[in-house]
Amino acid sequence: MIEKLNLTMLTDFYEITMANGYFESDMADDIAYFDMFFRQIPDGGGYAIMAGLEQVIDYLNNLHFTDEDIAFLEEKHIFSDRFLKYLKEFRFVCDVWAIPEGTPIFPGEPLITVRGPVIQSQFVETMILLLINHQSLIATKANRIVRAAGGRPVMEFGTRRAHGASAAIYGARAAYIGGCAGTACAIADRDYGVAALGTMAHSWVQMYPSEYEAFRKYAEIYPDNCTLLVDTYNVLKSGVPAAIRVFDEMKPENKGIRIDSGDVAYLTKRARKMLDEAGHQDCKIVVSNSLDEYIIQDVIVEGACIDSFGVGERLITSKSEPVFGGVYKLSALEKDGVMIPKIKISENVEKITNPGFKTVYRLFDKETDKTIADVITLDGEPAPGGEDYVIFDPQAIWKRKKLNNFYAKNLRVQVFDKGECVYESPSIEEIKAYCSQQAAALWDETLRFENPQPYYVDLSKELWEMKNHLIEEFNRL
Amino acid sequence: MIEKLNLTMLTDFYEITMANGYFESDMADDIAYFDMFFRQIPDGGGYAIMAGLEQVIDYLNNLHFTDEDIAFLEEKHIFSDRFLKYLKEFRFVCDVWAIPEGTPIFPGEPLITVRGPVIQSQFVETMILLLINHQSLIATKANRIVRAAGGRPVMEFGTRRAHGASAAIYGARAAYIGGCAGTACAIADRDYGVAALGTMAHSWVQMYPSEYEAFRKYAEIYPDNCTLLVDTYNVLKSGVPAAIRVFDEMKPENKGIRIDSGDVAYLTKRARKMLDEAGHQDCKIVVSNSLDEYIIQDVIVEGACIDSFGVGERLITSKSEPVFGGVYKLSALEKDGVMIPKIKISENVEKITNPGFKTVYRLFDKETDKTIADVITLDGEPAPGGEDYVIFDPQAIWKRKKLNNFYAKNLRVQVFDKGECVYESPSIEEIKAYCSQQAAALWDETLRFENPQPYYVDLSKELWEMKNHLIEEFNRL
Numbered sequence: 001m002i003e004k005l006n007l008t009m010l011t012d013f014y015e016i017t018m019a020n021g022y023f024e025s026d027m028a029d030d031i032a033y034f035d036m037f038f039r040q041i042p043d044g045g046g047y048a049i050m051a052g053l054e055q056v057i058d059y060l061n062n063l064h065f066t067d068e069d070i071a072f073l074e075e076k077h078i079f080s081d082r083f084l085k086y087l088k089e090f091r092f093v094c095d096v097w098a099i100p101e102g103t104p105i106f107p108g109e110p111l112i113t114v115r116g117p118v119i120q121s122q123f124v125e126t127m128i129l130l131l132i133n134h135q136s137l138i139a140t141k142a143n144r145i146v147r148a149a150g151g152r153p154v155m156e157f158g159t160r161r162a163h164g165a166s167a168a169i170y171g172a173r174a175a176y177i178g179g180c181a182g183t184a185c186a187i188a189d190r191d192y193g194v195a196a197l198g199t200m201a202h203s204w205v206q207m208y209p210s211e212y213e214a215f216r217k218y219a220e221i222y223p224d225n226c227t228l229l230v231d232t233y234n235v236l237k238s239g240v241p242a243a244i245r246v247f248d249e250m251k252p253e254n255k256g257i258r259i260d261s262g263d264v265a266y267l268t269k270r271a272r273k274m275l276d277e278a279g280h281q282d283c284k285i286v287v288s289n290s291l292d293e294y295i296i297q298d299v300i301v302e303g304a305c306i307d308s309f310g311v312g313e314r315l316i317t318s319k320s321e322p323v324f325g326g327v328y329k330l331s332a333l334e335k336d337g338v339m340i341p342k343i344k345i346s347e348n349v350e351k352i353t354n355p356g357f358k359t360v361y362r363l364f365d366k367e368t369d370k371t372i373a374d375v376i377t378l379d380g381e382p383a384p385g386g387e388d389y390v391i392f393d394p395q396a397i398w399k400r401k402k403l404n405n406f407y408a409k410n411l412r413v414q415v416f417d418k419g420e421c422v423y424e425s426p427s428i429e430e431i432k433a434y435c436s437q438q439a440a441a442l443w444d445e446t447l448r449f450e451n452p453q454p455y456y457v458d459l460s461k462e463l464w465e466m467k468n469h470l471i472e473e474f475n476r477l
Numbered sequence: 478m479i480e481k482l483n484l485t486m487l488t489d490f491y492e493i494t495m496a497n498g499y500f501e502s503d504m505a506d507d508i509a510y511f512d513m514f515f516r517q518i519p520d521g522g523g524y525a526i527m528a529g530l531e532q533v534i535d536y537l538n539n540l541h542f543t544d545e546d547i548a549f550l551e552e553k554h555i556f557s558d559r560f561l562k563y564l565k566e567f568r569f570v571c572d573v574w575a576i577p578e579g580t581p582i583f584p585g586e587p588l589i590t591v592r593g594p595v596i597q598s599q600f601v602e603t604m605i606l607l608l609i610n611h612q613s614l615i616a617t618k619a620n621r622i623v624r625a626a627g628g629r630p631v632m633e634f635g636t637r638r639a640h641g642a643s644a645a646i647y648g649a650r651a652a653y654i655g656g657c658a659g660t661a662c663a664i665a666d667r668d669y670g671v672a673a674l675g676t677m678a679h680s681w682v683q684m685y686p687s688e689y690e691a692f693r694k695y696a697e698i699y700p701d702n703c704t705l706l707v708d709t710y711n712v713l714k715s716g717v718p719a720a721i722r723v724f725d726e727m728k729p730e731n732k733g734i735r736i737d738s739g740d741v742a743y744l745t746k747r748a749r750k751m752l753d754e755a756g757h758q759d760c761k762i763v764v765s766n767s768l769d770e771y772i773i774q775d776v777i778v779e780g781a782c783i784d785s786f787g788v789g790e791r792l793i794t795s796k797s798e799p800v801f802g803g804v805y806k807l808s809a810l811e812k813d814g815v816m817i818p819k820i821k822i823s824e825n826v827e828k829i830t831n832p833g834f835k836t837v838y839r840l841f842d843k844e845t846d847k848t849i850a851d852v853i854t855l856d857g858e859p860a861p862g863g864e865d866y867v868i869f870d871p872q873a874i875w876k877r878k879k880l881n882n883f884y885a886k887n888l889r890v891q892v893f894d895k896g897e898c899v900y901e902s903p904s905i906e907e908i909k910a911y912c913s914q915q916a917a918a919l920w921d922e923t924l925r926f927e928n929p930q931p932y933y934v935d936l937s938k939e940l941w942e943m944k945n946h947l948i949e950e951f952n953r954l
Contacts (some may be wrong), residue, residue, distance in 0.1 A: 010646065011664070021677075163615075163644035187488070318799075323638050
């Protein structure tokens with residue numbers, strides 16, 4: 001949908017001033033490596049979910065400067081004609097590696113690496129961040145909410161509170177990847193295969209002389225999916241009795257009630273009793289009132305009788321933490337074919353970047369297939385393996401552990417080779433299934449909402465030594 | 478940009494099931510009135526800012542069902558052929574009234590009213606909410622941040638943390654309406670005339686052997702806007718000294734430094750002193766590190782030496798309150814030309830809707846041109862005016878006030894007449910200027926961040942009586 005648009009100019013203006021600057025400094029073709037990574041898991045969670053890569057691929061495949069773009073830049077009177085001519089003939093030639101969508105991800109891991117002429121590898125920063133930050137935020141939040149629902153389906157209902165059209169569409173996509181069962185957003189179904197569902201608003205009920213008449217008409221038209229909204233006037237006094245009357249009379253194939261206000265724990269328990277006593281044990285109860293993972297966990301503990309959830313604004317905006325703070329940092333240069341690792345120093349030790357061209361391995365226990373740790377290694381290093389492989393905490397290297405009987409999986413795939421896309425995105429169903437399966441392989445301790453055990457993300461010995469060497473070099477300055 | 482797309486299917490699925498339902502019930506052409514309004518000002522503020530109307534107009538002008546849309550709906554096997562044929566020939570025929578963009582708005586006021594066949598006036602709910610909720614959220618947040626900055630320019634820097642492409646583009650537009658001086662987002666400049674600016678990232682500095690060389694090259698290329706990012710290594714030990722050396726050597730026309738990390742109050746005071754002592758009193762200091770209205774207010778009180786602010790993620794996501802909770806409710810029906818007001822009852826008195834077809838007047842003091850109150854009236858009532866006009870608190874009617882020497886301004890304009898657009902959106906500069914001027918007319922007490930005085934939004938006597946009559950009727954049921 002959105003990818004049909006030319007979004008080349010959807011960029012921070014400084015990417016263009018820098019591009020022109022590199023061009024004017026004769027540095028345009030210097031080869032640079034940039035890593036996208038994030039530093040903190042939203043909501044203090046134990047892991048995040050990677051999402052948005054398919055849209056990054058669409059964006060990179062479509063990257064070009066139109067005459068309209070060039071004319072716009074020309075009017076700024078700060079760019080050279082030579083540079084504008086370069087943009088006119090621009091063709092993306094970088095290599096790109098990435099962690100596939102649906103993968104549980106952790107702080108510091110290079111989610112995406114772009115290698116190529118700095119004029120290009122720098123330029124794509126804004127959109128890579130925008131797309132991955134957004135969808136990873138929503139996939140992560142959805143995964144938490146779905147986890148809280150404990151097997152009950154969760155529908156994404158947030159379109160009207162999303163931050164604009166793409167937030168609604170790609171938010172629905174990301175929520176589905178994170179585990180939602182579907183969405184209210186019709187276009188996400190048409191364009192991305194996220195099953196869309198919906199029944200009625202309060203206004204449907206208000207349009208008829210009585211609740212009963214509104215329900216009865218709905219049941220006549222939609223006998224196969226007759227979910228009635230019972231809280232327009234009074235859930236227990238009028239809504240549920242009218243629904244029962246209509247179920248009795250019309251005997252719809254699939255029946256449900258939805259409650260969108262009030263104390264859902266109390267109301268669902270009472271409604272369940274009324275429905276059961278009327279012989280409608282098969283009537284599902286759907287709830288959809290300002291929910292998130294905390295409220296869902298609470299009402300389930302309270303014994304609420306709920307079969308499925310509709311979650312709106314708190315999912316589609318990730319209300320409790322609406323920012324996924326991914327960053328895009330220079331990690332290496334190539335000069336005359338030699339790799340020069342680059343580091344960004346900070347007084348905050350956790351903000352110091354990992355230098356060099358890297359990949360990430362996830363280590364699994366051979367017997368349980370559960371994860372043990374992730375290890376970031378330098379390109380060209382052998383995969384972690386063998387007898388007595390040692391992992392260690394990079395901030396406290398005396399904390400070490402010998403591993404045996406494990407296997408290592410390289411989390412990253414190559415996505416572009418010299419500007420050519422060499423990766424085919426899996427279907428959304430495959431991504432969703434992969435996410436569910438990979439999250440299930442994590443330690444149980446990383447799943448809880450409060451103070452989850454931090455997952456191990458270690459550095460290989462080689463990378464750790466390179467990093468510390470660069471820090472010491474910096475300190476000598 | 479986005480409006481070039483066919484977003485007709487960007488809708489909650491239930492709008493379509495209801496549309497088909499009305500069609501099948503032979504109610505499609507019943508005339509219904511829907512109001513969009515909101516209930517709570519984000520961040521506990523004193524007022525919000527209306528934004529997004531231009532995009533609503535684009536959406537309504539472009540509303541149509543393509544063959545692709547019809548095919549998608551057909552595959553659901555729940556819609557009648559007759560209905561799908563209706564969609565194929567769909568033409569928007571409703572009347573629409575709205576409060577123009579940039580206007581300070583308050584809870585309960587009908588921001589938009591749609592009158593027309595219920596099959597249509599219901600259908601447009603999702604997108605009206607989506608567009609107005611998003612842009613009003615960001616315009617409101619921007620207005621708060623700009624207020625905190627006390628006259629210092631604020632740039633919108635959040636593209637990379639926006640919730641997708643339209644959140645970045647229309648967020649930049651809304652932030653500009655709310656008072657920002659410009660944006661980092663290039664496409665918002667190209668398409669909406671929001672001035673975009675940008676200079677360099679840390680990677681620019683890292684690409685050169687030294688900070689000095691990176692700055693010097695930049696000053697050569699951009700002598701007219703030489704703002705140097707001084708915190709890649711160490712602000713006071715290396716960044717500012719290198720900037721001063723380059724300013725001395727290159728004498729750029731406009732010079733500035735930007736600090737993107739660390740304690741900005743401390744660093745800007747020290748940097749200001751160093752710059753002044755070196756004779757660069759004209760060097761501007763820009764700050765851009767996780768700012769919002771609270772931090773900006775604090776560092777100004779602390780005496781930070783800051784000339785302008787760049788505000789990113791906390792503005793573009795409205796981080797402290799990322800939901801603008803606008804709703805869309807049925808307010809009246811027409812049966813055989815007679816208006817039947819509709820009300821939605823709630824146990825929470827503030828959630829009871831205002832029935833009927835309404836408009837909003839803002840009353841201004843004739844001497845000061847400051848606002849006095851807003852009054853919601855029924856259509857056809859004379860504008861508030863005359864001697865001893867009485868306003869009263871609709872929740873506590875003994876609180877009343879006699880007004881003299883005031884004038885009333887109808888806040889709403891007609892936007893569509895039988896599906897024909899009859900309103901031309903002002904330019905973005907006009908909207909921005911209108912916003913600034915209208916906000917300045919508010920009481921000072923509504924401007925503060927903590928516990929602002931709630932602004933008076935009263936009901937006319939006629940509307941109040943109609944509402945209470947309907948509540949009593951409901952209670953008799």
